[in-house]
Every structure is written in structure tokens, then in C-alpha cells.
Amino acid sequence: MTTATTEPRQLKPEELSTLVKAFREARQWSQEQLAEIAGLSTRTVQRVEEGQSSSLDTRRALAGAFGFDDIDAFNKPYVIPTNEQMAAEKARFEKERVTLKAVPLESGKQLGKLVEGTSANMFSEAAGMPQATEQRFAQLTDFCREYSDCSDLYSATDKLDVYAGLDDMVADLAKDGFTLVGATREVMMKTPGSESGIRVNIVYVVAFPKGQEAENLAVPRAVHFG
Missing domain, CATH: 1.10.260.40 (lambda repressor-like DNA-binding domains)
Structure with a gap:
């Protein structure tokens, strides 16, 4: 243009x-x-x-x-927009966001391993969902967040049960016409006045209408906890 x-x-x-x-x-x-x-x-x-x-x-x-x-x-x-406006908007976008490679999450085991031991996880919808589907996605979100907080306490056998439960949730979303993609990111969190920091792993999970899955996720460059 x-x-x-x-x-x-x-x-x-x-x-x-x-x-x-x-x-x-x-x-x-x-x-x-x-x-x-x-x-x-x-x-x-x-x-x-x-x-x-x-x-x-x-x-x-x-x-x-x-x-x-x-x-x-x-x-x-x-x-x-003019070429100049588009260039300025592109520069602003790239300054404020980082682009992550997304992978399809097709099984409960794949999703479970992605969230295990993460410091933070972000679940979101790429498009509006019917109420019943939104409820199922909310249940999956809550389950994953609770599991990520204590996954290190699970035995290998118990984790298989978790993966099976997630399998059912992923399959239910697929029946509703939605699939999941995920991406991970590592950031260094520092407290004010400190030169050292803590490495934090963040996982992003996004539900897309089937056939519209993104290959990359653009997420805010700045991360805030609190």
C-alpha cells in the first residue's frame, strides 16, 4: 500500500x-x-x-x-496509512513486543510437559468462543495453572494420569473446533537496585479456531509480576 x-x-x-x-x-x-x-x-x-x-x-x-x-x-x-506511518507503527510494534515460535499442542502429555515447573503461564483465546467452549477452556486453564505450581510433587505414574485428563480436555476443545498452540520464553527478573536476577520461564498457550492456528505469537516485551 x-x-x-x-x-x-x-x-x-x-x-x-x-x-x-x-x-x-x-x-x-x-x-x-x-x-x-x-x-x-x-x-x-x-x-x-x-x-x-x-x-x-x-x-x-x-x-x-x-x-x-x-x-x-x-x-x-x-x-x-502512508508508508511512513506504516514504518513508524512497525517500529513501535517491534519495540514493544517480542515474537515467539509457536508449536501445536495436540496431546495432553505435550501440554502437561510444557507447563511443568514454569514460573508463569498465560492462557488466552484468539477468537470468541461459545459459552460452553469458553467454560471448558477456563477449566483447562485452571487445571494447568494448579498443576504447574506443584508438578514437581507428582510421581511419574501420577503424571500419566494428569496427561490423560489433559488429553480429554484438549479433545473436547477440538470437538468444538478449537486447537491450542504454545510458546515458551525465558526472562531475567531483577529487583530494584539489584544487579543479579532470577531466570523465569513463561509459557503462552492460545486457543485458535481450527485451521487458523498461528505459527508465531507476538507478546509484550515487558513482563510485570505482582
Whole structure:
């Protein structure tokens, strides 16, 4: 996006192309799958992603396929930032956050081992959940936090029971259409006036709608306990 104005305007075909392709790939859909979901021909999707012009109805169909509440999301005028504004925002983002490599958490054992002995854990949802699913995710969160606080007291046999219980929770979330990814980070915590510090391991677990899992997690660079 190379516009030099910040006045609201409609998306250019090449800008729509970038967005549609990004949304499609984030869901790991092929062009054929997107076309089927949107009720369009594959050639129409290809033309959009090639940066060719598209009709109002085509853009509405694509917005609907991606689950937008407003089917005219691709038809409305937006304030498009300048290159300078985008560079400044990117610099601010990178200054305030650190990017971590995320791994899929497909079993209770994998999740249990990730949280064992950690000093802190952050559980969050990447998208809104139905109430029943939110309740299940909250139960998994509480279970993992309690387990991480005392996992060193569990015998190897007891840990197998924990992993089995987590397996069931992970499977229930999967049935609801949500999967987990996790990432770890080590930080040095220092008290005011002290030159030495304590190494703290932090684990991040995020629930994503199935097919939309992130490969990386951007988390705040500054960590606060208290």
C-alpha cells in the first residue's frame, strides 16, 4: 500500500488481492476451497488475487466466506496509512513486543510437559468462543495453572494420569473446533537496585479456531509480576 494520502478511500484491486490472499492462507484454504465457500468460481478468486477488478457482489461473497459480520467490509472506504506511518507503527510494534515460535499442542502429555515447573503461564483465546467452549477452556486453564505450581510433587505414574485428563480436555476443545498452540520464553527478573536476577520461564498457550492456528505469537516485551 503506497498511497500518499490519509483520506478515506476504497481498497484498490491490488490491496484487496493482498488481503484476500492473506485471509485465505491464514485459514489454510486453497483457492478452490475459498471459491466453494464463497459461492464463486475458482477463476473469479484467481482474478481477485491477481489484482484484477471485482464486482460489489464478489467482494460481498468473499467477506461472507471469511466470516465478516459486515458483508460490505471490502466495499467500504478506509483510511489507508502512508508508508511512513506504516514504518513508524512497525517500529513501535517491534519495540514493544517480542515474537515467539509457536508449536501445536495436540496431546495432553505435550501440554502437561510444557507447563511443568514454569514460573508463569498465560492462557488466552484468539477468537470468541461459545459459552460452553469458553467454560471448558477456563477449566483447562485452571487445571494447568494448579498443576504447574506443584508438578514437581507428582510421581511419574501420577503424571500419566494428569496427561490423560489433559488429553480429554484438549479433545473436547477440538470437538468444538478449537486447537491450542504454545510458546515458551525465558526472562531475567531483577529487583530494584539489584544487579543479579532470577531466570523465569513463561509459557503462552492460545486457543485458535481450527485451521487458523498461528505459527508465531507476538507478546509484550515487558513482563510485570505482582
